Amino acid sequence: MATRGEVRLQPSYFTSSLYVNVLREDITNLILTFHDSYKADTTRPFTTFKEIWVAQGWKWLHFRVFDLRARDTLLTTTARLFLERIVKSQAPFFRVAALFGLYTFFNTQPSGSSPALHSLSHIPIPFDQYELLLQLPFALASTVAPTPSNPSLAPLQPFVTYCLSNLLQNNAFHIVPASNLAAQNPRELPREMFVEGGLIDGNQPQRKGQYSKRDKVVKARFAVEGLSRLLQKQAPGLGMTATQYDRQKRALLDQIGTDDPILQEASESVAATLRKAHEQESDVEVWTGMDRVEAASKLPGGLLHDLPFPPSSMSGSVYPFTPSSQPSYTQAVGPNAQRRYYQPPAAPAQSNRLSAASFQSSSTQSSRSDYGDFSRGPPSVRSNSSGGSSTRTATAYRPMTPALGDKFSFSADPAAWGADLSRDEPDDVLHNPDSRRNGKDTDHNVFTFRGISNLGCLFILGVGLVTLFAGYPLVSHFQSHSLSFFGAFGVGGTNATGQVPAIPGNFGLIDVATPKEAYTMSSYYSPGSELQLVFSDEFEVDGRSFYPGDDPYWEAVDLNYWQTENLNWYDPAAITTSNGSLQITLSQKETHNLNYQSGMLSTWNKFCFTGGILVAAVNLPGITNVAGLWPAVFKVHGKLRASRLRRQSRWDPYTYDACDVGTAPNQTLNGLPLSSTINGDPSADGALSYLPGQRLSRCTCKGESHPGPVHEDGTFVGRSAPEIDVLEAQITNKVGQVSQSGQWAPFNNEYRWFNTTDNLIIPDPEISALNSYLGGAFQQATSVVTNTNQKCYQLIDSTCFEVFGFEYQPGFDGAYISWISNNQLAWTLNEGGMAADPVAQISERPVPQEPMYIIANLAISENFGTIDFEHLTFPAVMKIDYVRVYQPKDAINIGCDPTDFPTQAYINTYIEAYTNPNFTTWTGDLDEGGFDQPNPKSSFLGQC
Template structure:
């Protein structure tokens, strides 16, 4: 290995530059000692025998120094030439018993005077001739005092320092010295060609590798592509069956994931309650919707529930004294709880709740049943709890959607579709058989907005009959119950009715007993003396309730619930049968709503519209007198469950059925259904540009 010239060492100076001074790192000369490798120049005298013997002795103790076999005092063999003969001690140190000349050959020792000043107190690099051995330039400093030489204790750096020359480390650097693994580092064109290009991947290892990759790829494809496709075709998807929101979007644009207890049929509905025997013909009815309200703390704010939504408004249509707020409705103890309290809200003195399944769940025909504990005490009057249904084309509380829609149930084209049920000053009974306070006027309704008389091409949801005429559409009402109190006897009761338009003279429907209507227990149920007014006609009866099933009973909350409901068959030959305390109360048949020649109207069918469900608790003098002194607030309407059944093979649920569509019309008039401040259709028309559809009886089509 080539060695660096002397000029590369820090204590050498270039010839002729005696003024050059190196850094003065340490004045302790012994601390500056570095290992010295003795070497001889050609022709130089051999070291003394003592030196040789010392070197051999040192070699016997130092693994880096190997003496010639058999002779401890012999001169170094050629293989040992140039190796250090220092004794086995830390690098850079010398034995105090040995002369410093033992650390270098005589030629080097004789040259040390050029490196040491006369005083011997400091080391100065001196210019040297080109013949000065390199060992002399790198030799450790010598103690030239007359006293015995002493050696300073080695420093940490002395113990672990190595010469920058690898040849001084004691290893064999000869290229002829082969090691066992040298062949791995030597290029071999023939061998490399065979290994690099002459192989094949069709080995056991290669096949296993490719097989593993194939299995991994197949698994990933099956997971991210196969599984979604397979699950799409094998999963049973719930049908909307015409429902606008059922499985679709709600008013807030959210898409509900309808699973578990929030499915059409509540998973907690008892198995025995999943079928029903019809009240009228003993037919088997299947459960199509149920809500047991067993999930604690449900919220009915818009978007929180897939079927029910609470309103946030004042129900001005009936001059209610309360504000309806969604916070007044929740579920607790396995029941739906709607409360009414004397709480100031929106400048009103009371706050109650109303919620519905409008545009989310509707049904046409069948049987609806609710289990209820009525609010307050049956001896105190003034509350107005109600559970009822309405056609989906009208949204309760939103006047613009109801104007010209409620409470019509009419599919004929005649004077009954016109405002006030009059045309050209008649018929006379429409002007004289009504409310005396209004000069005998029978109706103040604006006319049926979506009637069978609507001109072709006008704004109408359809459908059209075989002759191309529109089918009359509206928002009729059937009440499951409206609770009241017989003041004379302080007895709780419920009114169960159907609201309709256009009206009979005197609002009197045909009431031939057992032919047009039937009361099943006259001791409990009687025909309602209220028949209607300028805004509605009602076929109604009043039944005494189970007096224990009130949540604010004077004896305390009893935990008693009574079953109410109605079963109905839509159409011109249909019927409605109401249930009170789990038993039939009364029935009205379609002929009771038949034609009336006196007012010029035709048959009003049992409602054929898809009906949604409502429940509310309010207070209003429009419904009757209020006993302010004895009412105790808050009061609660509790509903244990709501269940809807339909005849086997006649399922018809959803708010947008093909024969009575509603979705597109609602979407086209969404402000009328979402802004309760628009109280009439004219208000909606003013902001939307819509117009009242033309009627062929009075308009040019």
């Protein structure tokens, strides 16, 4: 029993008509109010819904019921009532509004420890309704032209998608067997909550509701139920007293006859119950609907908190709502606001039958002509069973008259009515055990033909069942060849577990629009090897949004990339999908005090992979004879989120697993080696490196913050954030080109890597050449410049897409990176090109082994090259037709948190550094934009 102040609730109160009928009407009023507001403004639907939720006092649903059973019943019943309005038989708008209500209810449950409050962790939902619910976003595309009274439902789609994604990520749904989720009548237990007369000002003892006992005798139960049905059919009205009810019952008994002794005994028991109920009516009031809420709010320490303006009296309150001034939803108080200004339609004159369905339908299913066709769902039993006027009119509040079942509660157990349940029946002797008689029947033999046949049949059936359910699965397990897993999400989802999403819609790792012939690909490096598709996005759905939380794999940033002195602000509004391609638009538009707006999109913390092929079909922005744009597609590790603490974090662009001077600041220790101080960047006075050192190196002291793992010798694995560029487009002498490169640290002496014929392979020197840029004080580059397809530019042929990408094998022995341009092998870097350099005193640098994510962006910066402001055409648009990732069938490695390079725990530890763009340094003071974190100590520097 739940106790709050002087009010006591049985758990079954929350399944009774006192709670269910009232809340069901409140949900309908919430939906209709939201409908009216949405017609007026379709630009902010979820914000409007939350304002209505708060204004109507729906936080009442979270009053503190401490008892676990009572609170669980409250939460489960409330969720069930919202689910009733989400089923497919409801109008699409009603389903969306009910989903908003369920989402808000589930995510605003209070928590407390004094005492601890039970919370609803899983919402039971039939699996067929679950599938239909997941298809709701796709059902919102309007098929009719929108009008002021019938607006489009399309603006609701991203909000529905977000709500569903949030509920799915929180594992909110518990799948149960199929059900149509039709509206159910509540259990008729109307006396679970009692408020005695004078209790508020006195100390009279509380009364408890009586539980119904279980049925015991079928025949007596049927007789009682038949009597109840007759009374319901011929009931004179809702306001009958116990005396009137008894008189009506006796008249019916006279018509039926008095031959049935069970019915007579039940009749006498009913009369006694009615007399007792009549006696209690003088000092017991059963509060329903808003009366219940108002009464509870007056009790000391009552159920509700923070009512905006509670009623001035316990009963008979009249609210100043007149037909000429119907209140808006902001005037309503508490969740039952509907009853204050909606007059339920009258029942049809030709019907005398009273039922819970007809009574409920009169106040919840009345149609309104001004809602438009889009708000109407299919007809229901409740809507067909109600009649009268279809227009709601404003009126003063009148307390609701309870139904007959709400006023009188009679046990369905005939034993409680005084019926004789143990009388003799003619066939009793057949079921009376007699051990003396049964003991004589011992002459039997099971080893007969019939007995052996029966046992043999049972044996064969048993063996067959064991073979089917145990043998067959075992045989299949050892003989079948399981398919390769398609991997995992990033740390925000399934992390390298090999699980593939299996929910309706296009949420899987492989886009359903990807052609079947693209599910495999031959290796560019070893043409005889075949790789399989593990991720793809074809961007076929127009109008996609990439704001945080809108897409399962991609997310746009909202910041300025100040490290490369960009002249533009990256805004999610600059990225969308149209005509089957992703579009990133650079426009001459002032944003955050910058003159240009563009977009950067990435799969950070959502999709990562290690090894394989990444390809993208790209239409480059602008034209081939005007320079100044900086389009790029590249891949970096998750510990380095683009534009956050980039080089200051001491991660970029290291790829190193040794403990020597290569991990030290400026790549020197006590001024040595000398070559690193004189053979470097001329703009840095000859210094080879201005990097602050590898932050998570193999030299990290034990006990320092490090994501791991650990080598066999006890040292940490060197961790970093390497970068591989698919393309950085440039214009040289009015020829379109792409620079395809890898970024490395620590650096070779004079930035000269070992580009011998074994390590540098260029199949077509006519269109590809080694980049003259080798590096600088912040990075070393291995880069080749290749001429592009001169047609595939925005202002030449916006439908032409050129395939760029790279294929790589991470690690040391046999590792390589091969870049792809125009769907052909452009050049290859073998791992020997980054071998140890004795002059710089550094060790071998591996081809990046970290799990890495994908980035695509379009920028404008004088740091990348000269900008021809006079001839640039705006808006400039980079289009991407598709992005696909392939990996060898025996080396699938997807996920942002693999076991050999764990990352999730480290990111979670410093999550603010990855989500707050205002942090610019790792060790600086907070008031100066720093993250105020110490650098891990290094054994090479003698700090352990």
